[in-house]
Amino acid sequence: MVLASSALIAHTTDLELVIRHVLAGLGQGVHAGRERGAGVEFSEYRAYAPGDEWRRVDWKLLARADRYYVREAERDSHVAVWLLLDASASMLEPSRSIEGLDKLGYARTLLACIAAIAQRQGDAFGLAVLSNGRAQLVPAARGPRQLQRVLAKLTQVQAAGMLPDADVLRSGLRFAGAPSLIFAATDFLDWPSSLSEALVRLRHMRHDVRAVCLQTEAECTGGFSSGPAYRDPEREAGVFRFGADLRAGYLRKREQHFSEVTAGLRAHDVLQVAARIEQAPGEVLRQMLRQGGRR
Template sequence: MSLAKTALIAHTHNLDLVIRHVLAGLGHGIHAGRERGAGVEFSEYRAYAPGDEWRRVDWKLLARADRYFVREAERDSHVAVWLVLDASASMLEPSREVDGVDKLAYARTLLGCVAAIAQRQGDAFGLVILGGGKVQFTPALRGPRQLQRVLLQLSRAQADGALPDADTLRASLHFAQFPSVIFAASDLLDWPSPLSQALTRLRGMRHDVRVLCLQTQAEVDASFSSTPAYRDPEQGAGVVRFGADLADGYRRNRDEHFTQVKAQCRKSDIPLVAARIEQPPGEVLRLWLHRPGSRP
């Protein structure tokens, strides 16, 4: 059943349809923007302006004051949600169990779900795509049109080349000028990396940073086929075959690598969710949205 839910990602190119299907099974009350007291708490009233949602109008105050006022939440004024997608070449790694699903497709589905939740809650949200040595921005805005802009850019994202270098990413951190919740999806195979340095720096700037590490089931249990030859998609050098004699060394290196990743995330107070792309998206999304120490 879990594989069937994941297979939906491959069976349609309509990202909006997949997202609605995933979110339908989650129920209500998941708040991507809940952060250190700056969540949905009431802050102040302000005069209604064209374009404000009617559900935010305080009707009791209207009866007393004969004017329209909107309830302003702390998060509406000060917190933005940023989606960060690793679109380097290694994200093309496909599942060996679910045809048509790769890391990139799974990542953009989960990020699209976070965008839909942010839009539903009235948050401003934006997108950062990292791939081909470049940074592509979609500025943070609110509303249904912004959701369609973000989903379009996610749908168009192609895994290519390597991550941007450290100088390029460091110069790009201006996107998080205000308190932000940052959801970053990557396979974290390159660590430490310009991305890890940028995420650590953002956390040091007091942003709420949450990382999703995606792997395939074959990567987790070393069940690669020994028939095909493999080439590093980001370096382009070296062709290897994955035989049974290499499995133990692979597992050892993999365990050492991700032990280092987890240790640095823990040291930097960055919640890390490790998931396989064969898992049901809704199950992984629940874990990613929940910050340890907060109420579910």
């Protein structure tokens, strides 16, 4: 099946539909599977829930009890997956070539797909939405119901305001227990920022941190119209224009800015994936999910 295009994201609010299209043929998990092989021992039974894999159903117990039960395995180690969504006002930046598509919708789709993969693998996963100076959490849990909770929260998200400050993020992003996989979706227009500092801090806590830096085609090429005036949606510090005479300077400053972003993340071993929202999301997911990142 052909991977979903960004146009599909723009024209549907059904995240489950988009997930099915994007993940068709992707064939990749968020980490190496641990459900088979040595070190995996039976732990307990639990009632079957929609979305559970049929291969985990205990058919002998079904014959005795006339109910479906799923075998839970005790794993060598547990991996929790955390999804961090930048929902500040700058994430409302739209594509100039695909009507109805913006950074937030694209980021929401990427994180929803990762949540679906984590659920399929049996991992615990949670969500943090960073918007309007607050961090809203969906605590980590496992199973199909958790996936529905995360998808519902992603569907409801509206971009507004600025990122939470450093103190809010420090208290809100306290991931306890074993090292986790952390996937962040942002545009890194602010650098350094409270979010970049939080990602570095999480990496120093031995979490595997991966960030996708989202831009539009127009932002990357300077392809803005010279007609309208533009306002910073987060600070409203004034009105700016963009013309052909300013394009070279804009591109030069943009390259300098994102070179600093890349160097800063690389220095702290945070994997960064640069993406344009006009790209097919499956391509971006492959880069985010490649085993062990670049390490």
